[in-house]
C-alpha cells in the first residue's frame with residue numbers, strides 16, 4: 442500500500458485558508474498521471490474572517506505567477522493597486538527639529554566600485570542638495586512621487602522596472618482564491634469544526650463537523666485565525682507572546698472613499714501618532730486605513746478620536762463629513778513555537794502574527810505554504826521534517842519581530858507610549874548585537890543571510906534616516922573615491938530620466954488592466 446498522503450483538510454476560509462488551499466491544490470495535483478490528493482477546505486458559515494490585511498510584500502506577484510494566476514484578472518477581481526514602497530511620516534524628529542518623511546522601498550541598489558553606495562552617500566553627500574539616501578540610490582521614490590506604475594503600458598503582465606507588491610481588498614482576494622481553487626478541483630465544505638478525534642499517539646484521525654458529522658483526516662492545516670481551533674486541541678505548547686517587545690495590541694479600522702479616485706498613490710503610508718501609527722492602503726476602489734495602538738496607553742475611545750482627527754487633518758476625511766463607522770480589532774502578537782504538531786500545521790494568524798507595520802502577514806502565509814510543499818510528508822510524518830519546518834517558521838516570526846522593533850527603538854518621540862516602546866521592552870540578543878555592530882560599519886549582505894525576509898538594505902533604509910550611522914568614522918571611509926560616486930549617481934540619474942517618462946500613469950495602468958482582464962473562473966459552488 443502506498444505511503445503517500447491521500448487526503449488533506451484545510452480548516453478556515455480567510456486569506457490563509459484560501460491562499461494555502463490554492464497553492465497546495467495547484468502544486469500537489471500538478472501531474473494528472475499521478476494519483477491526485479483529495480484536498481478539502483472546511484469553512485465556518487457563521488464565523489467571519491478578520492477582514493483586514495490589504496498591503497502585501499514583493500513576494501506576492503511571484504507567488505501568484507508561480508501558481509498560474511492571471512495578473513489582470515487578479516487585479517480586476519481584487520480591486521488591487523501597485524505598492525512600490527512604504528512612506529513613513531512623523532516617526533522621529535531630526536537634528537533641525539523637523540519630522541522628515543522617509544521611504545522604505547523594495548529595491549536594493551547596485552554596488553558602487555564594489556562597495557555599498559551608502560558609504561559614499563555618508564562621505565560625499567547626495568548628488569543634489571537635500572536628496573535622501575533612498576532617492577540617491579534607487580528609483581522607487583521618483584516613480585511613486587510621479588504616481589507611476591512599475592512598468593510601461595505595453596510591458597507584459599508581472600513585468601517590472603522596480604520591484605512591487607500590491608494593495609488588495611482582503612474579502613475579494615479570498616473570494617478570488619476560492620473560485621480558482623474550486624475551479625482547480627478543491628472540495629469546499631461550509632461547516633463548523635466542533636472537535637477532533639485522535640488516535641493513541643494524539644494524531645488527528647477525524648474532525649467533527651456541526652452539520653456533516655465525522656470528516657476523516659490524514660493531514661490538517663489549521664487556518665482558523667487567532668482562534669487556532671484545531672491546533673489548540675492537539676498541542677500543549679503555549680503561545681509565545683511578543684508583548685514584551687512590541688506593545689501594540691489593538692487597531693481601529695475604517696474604509697473610506699478616495700478623495701481623488703484618479704490619484705492613487707502607489708505606496709502604503711505609515712504615519713506615527715501619539716500612541717501608535719496609522720496605516721493608509723489605497724486600493725483601486727477605496728482607501729483602507731486604521732490606527733494601531735496599545736491598550737495600555739490608549740482607551741479605544743481615545744484612539745478612535747485621535748484617529749478621526751488625524752483623518753480630517755490629513756485630508757482623507759472632509760472636515761464636514763460625518764464620522765464614519767469604525768471597528769476595533771484585538772491583536773494576539775506572538776507565535777506558536779511549533780506551528781507543526783503531529784499531523785496538524787497552523788498557517789496564517791493561527792501560527793502567529795507580528796503587528797501590521799511592514800505588512801508581513803500574507804507573506805508568512807505564502808512562505809509557509811511553500812515550506813510545507815518542500816517538506817511535504819508521507820503518512821509517516823518524519824519528525825526531522827517537522828523539526829525543520831518549525832525551525833523555519835519560528836525563525837521567520839523572530840526575524841519579523843526584530844525588524845519591526847527597530848522602527849520603535851530608533852524613534853525619538855517623547856510621548857509616554859513612545860518612550861515605553863524603547864525603554865520598557867525586551868530586545869533579542871541578535872538584534873542588540875546587530876545594532877551594536879552597525880555602529881562600526883554598515884549592514885552587509887552576509888549579516889542577514891540567515892533571515893528569510895529582510896536584507897541588509899531593508900535595515901539600512903530604516904536605520905539611516907534616523908541617524909543610526911551618523912557621525913561615525915568607519916575604516917572603509919579612506920577607501921572611497923569621490924569620482925566613483927559621481928559616476929554612480931550620474932548613471933542612476935540618467936537611467937531614471939530615461940525610464941520615468943516611459944512608465945505608465947498608475948491609475949491609467951490599473952484602468953487598462955481591469956478593462957482587458959479575462960474572466961476564466963466560474964463562480965464557486967460549495968457543499969453545504
Ligand SMILES: Cc1cc2nc3c(=O)[nH]c(=O)nc-3n(C[C@H](O)[C@H](O)[C@H](O)COP(=O)(O)OP(=O)(O)OC[C@H]3O[C@@H](n4cnc5c(N)ncnc54)[C@H](O)[C@@H]3O)c2cc1C
Nearest residue numbers: 453454455457485491493494496634665666789790802803
Ligand atoms: C489590524 C490588522 C491589520 C492587518 N494588516 C495586514 C496587512 O496590511 N498586510 C498583511 O499581510 N496582513 C495584515 N494583517 C494580517 C491579515 O489580516 C491576516 O494574516 C490574513 O487576513 C489571514 O487571516 P487568517 O486567514 O489567518 O484568519 P481569518 O481571516 O480570521 O480567517 C479565519 C477563518 O477560519 C474560519 N473558522 C474559524 N473557526 C472555525 C471553525 N470552528 N470551523 C470552521 N472554520 C472556522 C473562519 O470562518 C474564517 O474563514 C492584519 C491584521 C490585523 C489584525
